[in-house]
Amino acid sequence: MGLALDKAAIIQLLERIAFLLEYQGANPFKVRAFANAARALQNRPESLEELVSPGKLEEIEGIGKSIAGVIREAANTGTCKEYEELRQQAPEGFDELIKIPNLGPKKLRALVENLGIRTIADLENACREGRVAKLPGFGLKSEEKLLAGIEQIKRFAGQWLYAEALDYALRIRDTLERLPAAIAVAPAGSLRRCKEIVRDLDFVVASETPEEVIQAFVTHNAVVRILSQGTTKASVLLQNGMQADLRVVDQESFAAALQYFTGSKEHNTKLRGRARKMGYRLNEYGLFETSSSSSEDEPADPLAGRRLSLASEEELYGALGLQYIDPELREDMGEIEAAEEGKLPALVRLEDYRGVLHCHSTWSDGRTSIAELAEAAMVEWKWEYLAICDHSQVATYANGVKIEDLRRQHAEIDAINRKLQPRGFQVLKGCECDILADGSLDYPDEVLKAMELVVVSVHSRFQMSEEEMTERLIRAIRHPYADILGHVSGRLLLARDAYAVDYQRIFEVAAEWGTIIEINGDPNRLDLDWRLCKRAKEMGIKFAVNPDAHSREGLANVKYGINVARKGWLEPADVVNCLPLEEFKSLIHKLRKRKLEKLK
Ligand SMILES: [Zn+2]
Ligand SMILES: [Zn+2]
Structure with missing residues (x-):
């Protein structure tokens, strides 16, 4: 049975509990107990699965019996009562506010109590109006620093490091792969292209019974909210705020759909142009023969024309007279030209x-x-x-x-x-x-x-x-x-x-x-x-x-x-x-x- 959170998420949860306790003015020993437990976990080489096995956590110095219970609860359910109760009493924009550098629990408390700050936008306004600098313990310098921190958060909002996105993608992929209804499962998008920064996750699944796949996707324990749910696609919001999209297709379309949803946009535009010149139409459903070479527009029916049978992306690229192009290279940096001449590099592994x-x-x-x-x-x-x-x-x-x-x-x-x-x-x-x-x-x-x-x-x-x-x-x-x-x-x-x-x-x-x-x-x-x-x-x-x-x-x-x-x-x-x-x-x-x- 998979766990609902990974080790990094558990450590973050413990740190947040420590932060919220201090924010509430709780007993410093209790605050430190959670902070210490987070650090103790960080220093352990074992996987979370090993750590939550019976008796193991209790052996670790710095983790008491009650915190061991909290860790197990969170690992199994994705959260814990202690955190949820504390979170209720924190301002609504807490998840964003704590990302601001140099904003500790006591300072946040002062801002909430004196200026009624609820969100990052409130805080930004208060700084711009000079109200923060006037508070005791703040001053012009700390106001400037808070503003700079907010700027940075706004600039990087909606972006995630590849490694973090990959963790989520693998958890979801593993769940989908276990479904008997799933014939093939693949993460696509910029993650598959190994971009250093990822904005959302894309999954393509081949199945005869899409409802079952969609149901498993939207009820995955990494999901906090369903954004949309249809008969062949769904979008969800994950625990870290990242969006994930799923597309379920029939087996005949899988190779084309995977190619299409892997991108990049620039690569695909060029590839479609090439297909057109060769008398084909390429879309997310497949590669189709076109009746007249003059019509460049997409017909009303995306499935019009004879569809070539393509079992894999290799066959798709092959049908277009190209060497197979590894997803990492699909950035329109000359890869299509090189593939045409058979001169793609044999990439290091x-x-x-x-x-x-x-x-x-x-x-x-x-x-x-x-x-x-x-x-x-x-x-x-x-x-x-x-x-x-x-x-x-x-x-x-x-x-x-x-x-x-x-x-x-x-x-x-x-x-x-x-x-x-x-x-x-x-x-x-x-x-x-x-x-x-x-x-x-x-x-x-x-x-x-x-x-x-x-x-x-x-x-x-x-x-x-x-x-x-x-x-x-x-x-x-x-x-x-x-x-x-x-x-x-x-x-x-x-x-x-x-x-x-x-x-x-x-x-x-x-x-x-x-x-x-x-x-x-x-x-x-x-x-x-x-x-x-x-x-x-x-x-x-x-x-x-x-x-x-x-x-x-x-x-x-x-x-x-x-x-x-x-x-x-x-x-x-x-x-x-x-x-x-x-x-x-x-x-x-x-x-x-x-x-x-x-x-x-
Ligand atoms: Zn170094
Ligand atoms: Zn260095």
Whole structure:
């Protein structure tokens, strides 16, 4: 039996209970108990299914008996009495209001009591009228900050990170797949195309009995509201506010419907144009022969004409004289032209991936030890090597490793390697070295030289002019021991914009000096942007797909990074993580040698 919430949702629920208790002025011990329980859950590697098994939660330090009950109730029903009661007494716009940065429970209380704030719109008005600044404990500065926070929320409303959307999509897909009435089930839309930001979910299901499928969809435990429900389609609102649409079709239409609802719009427009020129009409029901080639308009009956029998999307593209186009590529970036010539790339796959680079351990701000990360990389993921790249000394906010501690870290890695090398696995000594404001690196050359892999990244001073930032990155790229340029744009999706930088120049210099460009798989980053990968590849750049993991679970970020690489037209030969260990090492060696020679 599936659970109604996932682990992240349970953690969020506990945090919200803590917030609401504090908002109500409840006993601080009770507030802390819920906050601690949320943190305790976050630090457990087990799945939620394991955690809610009898007696398990009670063994965890920081989770008492009554909170264990709350967690089980929420896991099974999707919510809990404690939260629902507290929520009743909070302002109606609470779910939005708590997303505003720097707005804690006590401040929210003051705003509600003194200014009658109910929603984010109320708060925005009050700020604009200067009423918030006059409240005791607020002031002009905090008014400005609240306004900026509201702006940000409004800007990103209706958008979700790919990883969050995927979680919901898989839960719904699994339910639909279990239905005997469902012949085929597929998530479509931008999620299937692996877009970094998703606005809604689309599902296409083939079935002879659509009512049964629709009923299962609208009653799914992730659904909070039905927006519309018909005989072949339905729309619902999910727990996180995202909309999901379902379309049920007959089996003959499935391939065409899946193609149609996968998009993108631009790709489909081109494909329909191509079909028309070949004497066909392509729509969500299928590919039809047209009687007269002159009529470009859709006939009144979308099923008019002889329908070609197409068992799959492969057959659909084939009927149009094209190679099969992977969903990730359907963005009208030249894929139809390439498919026509049979020149589509053989996209990199997770199975091609051999070595994981750029992971943080407990030596800096990671939550998992080096030994545990290595074990997971080797046993769970079947990878051959893993580079530990903890933060460098200037990164005090992330507990950066001091030079005098590196010796001990390296000794620890040597000891782990003595155990793992006989099993065909190796941990590499690396670092994520900060690029300082002037483009120099945060460790001296002799320290970097001793590293088997150096990722260089910007973590501070984002507000520079484009010229300054470009020069800063170029200086770093040319550094003889800067092997990989990490998260190039610095963006945090739905939170922080990329800094201004001249990508053309960056790619030119990286290509000239051989510096590898990172595709950071952290779902909040997905940086380098896929739109830039194809151009960089054409300029001769190699890429490293890195999880930037800060925990054992974070290793799974590789999957998101591979999505970006695929979307960016990359093949295994473009991705250095696909190299066997010895070849990877010799690549880094050659790269450094080449740079040192250029610098002479
Ligand atoms: Zn970083
Ligand atoms: Zn990192």
